[in-house]
Amino acid sequence: MTKSDHVALTLSSASIAGITGSAAGSDEANLSRKSLRRSWNQLPRCQRNLIIMGITAFCVTLLLFLPGDQLISMKDVRLKPGAAPFHMRREDTLQNPHHHPNLPPEKSEHDLAPEISAAVASPMTEDRLTKQEPNDKVPANAVYPDGNSAENVVKLPETAVASNDNINGVIDIVNNVEQPIDREASLDEPTDLQAELKEAIQHPLNLAGESIDSHLQKMQNQLAKPQHFHGATNERQTAVVAAFKHSWAGYKKYAWGHDNLKPVSQTSHEWFGLGLSIVDSLDTMYIMGLEDEFNEARDWVRDSLKFHTSRDVNLFEVTIRVLGGLLSAYHLSGDHMFLAKASELGNRLLPSFLSPSGIPYSDVNLGERSAHSPKWSPDSSTSEVTTIQLEFRDLSRSTNVPIYERVVSIVNEKVHALDKNHGLVPIFINANTGTFRNYATISLGARGDSYYEYLLKQWLQTGRKDNDNLILDYMQAIDGVLTQLMRRTPRENWVYIGELINGHDFKPKMDHLTCYLPGTLLLGHQNGMPDSHLLLARDMMDTCYQTYIKQPTQLAAEISYFALNDKDENDIYVKPNDAHNLLRPEFIESLYYFYALTGNRTYQDMGWTIFQAFEKHTKVAAGYTSLGNVKNTLNTRMRDLMESFWMSETLKYFYLLFSDNRKEIDLEKWVFNSEGHPLPVYQQ
Secondary structure (H helix, E strand, C coil), X not given: CCCCCCCCCCCCXXXXXXXXXXXXXXXXXXXXXXXXXXXXXXXXXHHHXXXXXXXXXXXXXXXXXXXXCCXXXXXXXXXXXXXXXXXXXXXXXXXXXXXXXXXXXXXXECCCCHHHHHHHHCCCCHHHHHCCXXXXXXXXXXXXXXXXXXXXXXXXXXXXXXXXXXXXXHHHHHCCCCCCCCHHHHCCCCCHHHHHHHHHHHCCCEECCEEHHHHXXXXXXXXXXXXXXXXXXXXXXXXXHHHHHHHHHHHHHHCCCCCEEECCCCEEECCCCCCHHHHHHHHHHHHHCCHHHHHHHHHHHHHHXXXXXCCEEEHHHHHHHHHHHHHXXXXXXXXXXXXXXXXXXXXXXHHHHCCCCCCCCCEEECCCCEEECCCCCCEEEHHHHCCCHHHHHHHHHHHCCCHHHHHHHHHHHHHHHCCCECCECECEEECCCCCECCCCCECCCCCCHHHHHHHHHHHHHCCCCCCEHHHHHHHHHHHHHHHHHEEECCCCCCEEECEEECCCEEECEEEHHHHHHHHHHHHHHHCCCCHHHHHHHHHHHHHHHHHXXXXXXXXXXXXXXXXXXXXXXXCEECCHHHCCECCCCHHHHHHHHHHHHXXXXXXXXXXXXXXXXXXXXXXXXXXXXXXXXXXXXXXXXXXXXXXXXXXXXXXXXXXXXCCCXXXXXXXXXXXXXXXXCEEECCCC
16 A cells, blocks of 8 residues: 555646646637636546545645744655554564563554455354364465455555544654553544443442442343353363362362462462452353352352452463453352452453553552553563453443453453554564564564464454454455465474564474464354465364374374474474473464364364373372473473463363353353353454
């Protein structure tokens, strides 16, 4: 997409002759003016209006850029792609502690091209999906269709070229957007947003000016109704329920009320002091039909879950695990106690958004109700600030209090407007300036992963709206993945997603976290995304499965590397420092999506192989433990930690994967957050 700094007028030959001959005399000049007037009058009214508008916009632009007596030439000003409503042009150039215990804590609407509307209106049929065999590798010379790229599907309407949004974008650049943004302006008016924020922060036990209980009581007819589940119906599901009960029993005996269990030493591990394993597991127990365990967890939440302790917590982790867990438990059980707890927590998380830019700080003190950047860096992880929207939006819509959705929508808008590398984002962003860190790594693994996941899932959560920047940004990002990050190994042609170090140097490294991508891509394709997404989903599914099966334990390592050429001994290999397994859920999540959306039971068999490997190598007397080395069955080096996501995600996805009813959670009605908590889809 290019922009022009002039307006071209196409005149008749008589007009041109009249102009060039004006020096011959006044008669010829008059003839020239009459000819020009006649040519102008002969133009259709719409063309004349467009020319007048173009000239007016050009003059206004010149006036805006006239400092003193000097005019800044438009050719010296490079428009940021984000300054336009959306940009789909290619540039000439080319760790998120998400679930990582070893890392430090830390709306505008525009026209959508007809092609996207048609694609979304015609989602992939189930028959097309079920015909795909999961282990049929795509030929090495297979080409991802260029016609499905975001560039070729989405085009900027020509009438937007001279819009005020574009003019404002140029002004932002001239005024140096690297400077901190004024806090008032960052909250995108209306002006009462600051007052609402301060009110909610100062009175965390209130909603809309009254107590939380009183507010919810008035909403009695609008509160969620309980969902019904039937429990395990086959041997595989029963085995998963047994694994959960074993994990829960060890946690209850040795770590009750603490964040995590250390199953080898049979002690507890504290992170935020919020009983993460209890809150994170509520919906898993409800779905599995574990009534006794659910009720004892519910009682603990009601009586013992307190948020007033003066202790720093991570906004992202607490949002996806605790806020998401409470909201999901509320929607599934219909118990408004969970919504009341979620409302108080939401108020106590709001100080994170009182940054100069509106991009939230990563750390918040729930008791003192203050927030700051992480102590180890001035920046937040990009995935952290863009993976809170599902939960905050759901809190607003569940309580009819808009403040939560408004603050995270501002984050969406600001990240959307930033310059990107083919739709791909650096993994660090500064809450003070609202800009990405220069030369930061680009990755779909740690610190970047769920940004892309939540673009699609927010779009689904809000009813698949047309004219939505979320789906435009998602499509452009996947186009960037295909062109910038995707590679094949030289011998076996395994497709993988690498990283761009310093934003441009390719590295053949893929985190296990990236294995969420096949399921997300398939979910998108089911909802109208192009066939290139399906092709990449299937390829990535094969590769992620290989990262498990190629290890002696049949458990994947935290990080895998891939051969760039024939000199490397193996196409897929793991370095000693990356050989740990943390009981992560990402690949099991993708298997679940593939089964739920296709009905192909081969994916169940793949999951059963992995579940048995977990049973064999990670099960201990008091629960399940993470491992230090998946490369040696005789020396797995138990790490003595059972993260809350083992019960919240990994076992939940196993249970749903093995269900006889692949719509036990209907993906047209529910969307899973990044911690595996189902939240309802809204129609608008």
